[in-house]
Amino acid sequence: MTKYLLRNTALDILIRVGEGGGFSHLLINQAIEKKGLSDRDEALLTEIVYGTIQRKLTIDYYLSHFIKGNKKLDSWVKWLLYMSIYQMTYLDKVPDHAIIHESVEIAKKRGHKGISSMVNGVLRSLQRKGLPLFEKVTDPVQRLGIETSHPFWLVKRWVDMYGFDVTEEMCKTNLHHKPISVRVQPMKISREDAIERLQDQGFEVEISNFSNQGLIITQGNVLRSNLFYDGYVTIQDQSSMLVAEMLQLQEEMTVLDACSAPGGKATHIAEKMSNKGVVFAYDLHEKKAKLVGKKALELDLSIINAKQADSRDLASYHEESSFDRILLDAPCSGLGVLRGKPDIKYSKSEQDIEKLASIQIELLESVSSLLKKDGKLLYSTCTVDKHENDNVIEKFLASHQDFEVDSSFFDGLPEIIKKNSIGISKWGVQLFPQEFDTDGFFLTRLKKKR
């Protein structure tokens, strides 16, 4: 594909994301499949789209110094400028004059001469004058938001919850790539053999401290390895691997995974049970529930019973006290996964967080009645927000005297977390992305006393 076409494709994706017409990771995958891109083109397309979205607010601040007044730009022109400024500022491989030339060509084809001259003028004056300084922004919270491209409300919320320093580190970490980690399917291959085979194929691999099935791939695209194709390893963030590790699973248990799609944790649970027992895996959406079944098949796990259901109504399918273990990996705002899904930081609002917190409580209330006495319930989210994490647990426990936080949960955490985590509270563990290079994630384990 020519560089011109590649940038045009990137622009199409950015415009659709900007209009709320899809998530960037899905649109990129669609484009890659449809256009059959080479590895290099795929990497550049991904870099331009993700990078531009990831830095959107910072770039908008830069742009505001070169387009004065309230000049209203068409959405496609704005994205073209964002995309061009991203490449000029953050990518060294392509010279500025080539980026400007192609942007002007795109502007000519999509618009008219006036627009292409304006694009040319803006990009050339940015090239000539250089980038404006952040020091001009005097409020530190606002400055942090602009510098790291996070919306003001979110930075302020995090500063109020966790303090300025933790927030600053988190925002900075969110701008960088996260290493890919995989989970080995232990019934098909040992971790040692998987390491050897991956290394033989040229991958660089490290062992995870979070799970004895976990590996971190520091070099190489594991999606292209035959171990991945053949279901010997599956992609999973290390923080998510902690969930099944902390559920104290045994063979022949009856387990509920109330919010299970696409099935990362349900399959891990089945592996921990050596595929003996039963895992009921539900999801609100039929299509998504099917993904869980598909994933179980890929990993040769037969004890997972994946179905569609609203887990707030599970009492109509299962009797009270029927599960040894329950996982509630709740729907959440996803503010812990901004490195992989940068669109989330612009699409979520404080009202969404309120709504999600009520759904999380409803789900907890409903599934908790299905837990056996002495059973364990693990609650987790991939977000960094007290309202959806600590506060949900606190509220639930205040009205459910028969439950408590299982104190042995904290003893069982990996040493690295026990020694270094800044997010341990009496309600559970908040992992920040900067701490262990994982997603931002919350988990805790509750126990039923009577």
Ligand SMILES: C[S@@+](CC[C@H](N)C(=O)[O-])C[C@H]1O[C@@H](n2cnc3c(N)ncnc32)[C@H](O)[C@@H]1O
């Ligand atoms: C965080 S994701 C689960 C990820 C999954 N546990 C895994 O490891 O692959 C939350 C899931 O909850 C589902 N969900 C949302 N509301 C639900 C409800 N009321 N009942 C059941 N599932 C629900 C969503 O469709 C989404 O797939």
